[in-house]
Amino acid sequence: GAVVSQHPSRVICKSGTSVKIECRSLDFQATTMFWYRQFPKQSLMLMATSNEGSKATYEQGVEKDKFLINHASLTLSTLTVTSAHPEDSSFYICSAPRGDNEQFFGPGTRLTVL
Amino acid sequence: KQEVTQIPAALSVPEGENLVLNCSFTDSAIYNLQWFRQDPGKGLTSLLLIQSSQREQTSGRLNASLDKSSGRSTLYIAASQPGDSATYLCAVTVGGSTLGRLYFGRGTQLTVWP
Numbered sequence: 001g002a003v004v005s006q007h008p009s010r011v012i013c014k015s016g017t018s019v020k021i022e023c024r025s026l027d028f029q030a031t032t033m034f035w036y037r038q039f040p041k042q043s044l045m046l047m048a049t050s051n052e053g054s055k056a057t058y059e060q061g062v063e064k065d066k067f068l069i070n071h072a073s074l075t076l077s078t079l080t081v082t083s084a085h086p087e088d089s090s091f092y093i094c095s096a097p098r099g100d101n102e103q104f105f106g107p108g109t110r111l112t113v114l
Numbered sequence: 115k116q117e118v119t120q121i122p123a124a125l126s127v128p129e130g131e132n133l134v135l136n137c138s139f140t141d142s143a144i145y146n147l148q149w150f151r152q153d154p155g156k157g158l159t160s161l162l163l164i165q166s167s168q169r170e171q172t173s174g175r176l177n178a179s180l181d182k183s184s185g186r187s188t189l190y191i192a193a194s195q196p197g198d199s200a201t202y203l204c205a206v207t208v209g210g211s212t213l214g215r216l217y218f219g220r221g222t223q224l225t226v227w228p
Contacts, residue, residue, distance in 0.1 A: 006157075032214055043203065043220045044158075093157055097214045100165065101146060101207055105158035 002028050002098045006106035013084055014114055021079045021109045023050075023094030029074035030096035034103075035067075038091045050077040050094075084113045116141045120204055120219035127226055133191040135222045137204030142185050145209040149178050149189050152201045152221070161202075162189070194226045 003026040013019050023033055031052045036044040048069055049057040056069035068080040081088055093108045117140045127133060137147070146165045150158040162171045162178040164187070170179040177190040191198060201223045205216040 034214065034216070043218045044216075046215065049215065091155075095158075095216070100163075101214055102160060102163045103148060103205075103207075103214070103216055104160060105150070107157040108155075110155065 002026075002096075002102075002104040004094065004096050004104045004106040006092075006094060006109050008109060009107060010110045010112075012112045012114065015085050016083055018080055018082045019084055019111060021081070021092055021094075021111075023077045023079070023096070023106050025075045025096045025098075025104075028096070028098045030077075030098070031074060032097060033071065033077040034095045035069065035077070035079050036093045036095070038093060038108075044093060047079075050079075052077075081111065084111070086113045089113045116144075116206060116208055116217040118204060118206060118217050118219040120202075120222050122222055123220065124223040125225070127194060127224075129194060129196060129226055129228050131194050131226075133194055133224070135189040135191070135202050135204075135224070137187040137189070137219055139185045139187075139206050139217070141208065142182050143208060144182065145207040147178075147180055147187050147204065147206045148216070149176075149187075150203040150205065152203060154201075158203065191224075194224075196226050196228050198226050199224055 005024045007022045033050040035047045050069045050071040052071040058064045071077045095103045095105045121136045149161045164180045175192040201221040203221045204219045
């Protein structure tokens with residue numbers, strides 16, 4: 001299957017700092033990527049749709065100034081959590097569709113804000 | 115709004131049993147349905163993708179069926195093994211402007227014991 005990578009896999013930071021998470025499609029191009037967050041024992045919650053060459057589309061209740069998304073190329077989208085706080089601690093996962101809209105997910109990034 | 119429900123929420127069985135996991139969705143106007151597997155602390159692995167025009171897909175010991183008109187899908191796991199232990203997620207994609215957006219169920223947590 002297709003491969004999507006995320007970096008870093010785990011990050012611990014102090015409250016107030018910003019953290020950047022990268023999502024890459026390694027063997028295909030993706031004009032659209034999706035960012036999700038997942039709390040323990042919960043399913044995935046879509047945060048935003050990342051669009052190459054245009055602004056991201058955010059889901060209701062997600063602060064676009066807090067979670068900055070940049071789709072820099074057809075294989076890279078970044079999510080920056082600005083001024084992170086402990087409540088931002090979560091598991092962040094990206095996905096990219098390929099072919100007939102089959103979604104492939106990255107391995108996730110565990111963010112812990114102290 | 116599309117809502118996806120998975121039953122049961124958890125399942126614990128001895129090795130060798132054949133299993134059925136259920137997924138239902140409220141809006142039958144889907145583009146496709148995908149079953150994923152998630153291991154603890156990991157990303158999602160795509161298991162099977164069923165297009166809206168298809169009725170079933172098979173991969174090894176896995177078989178997924180789709181009854182779009184009734185809003186149901188089942189994932190059948192034959193001869194279960196301890197390595198099958200994971201959370202299984204069902205997700206649907208709707209067409210139109212939200213193409214690519216996945217709506218997830220909360221998952222079925224499967225434990226297969228030796």
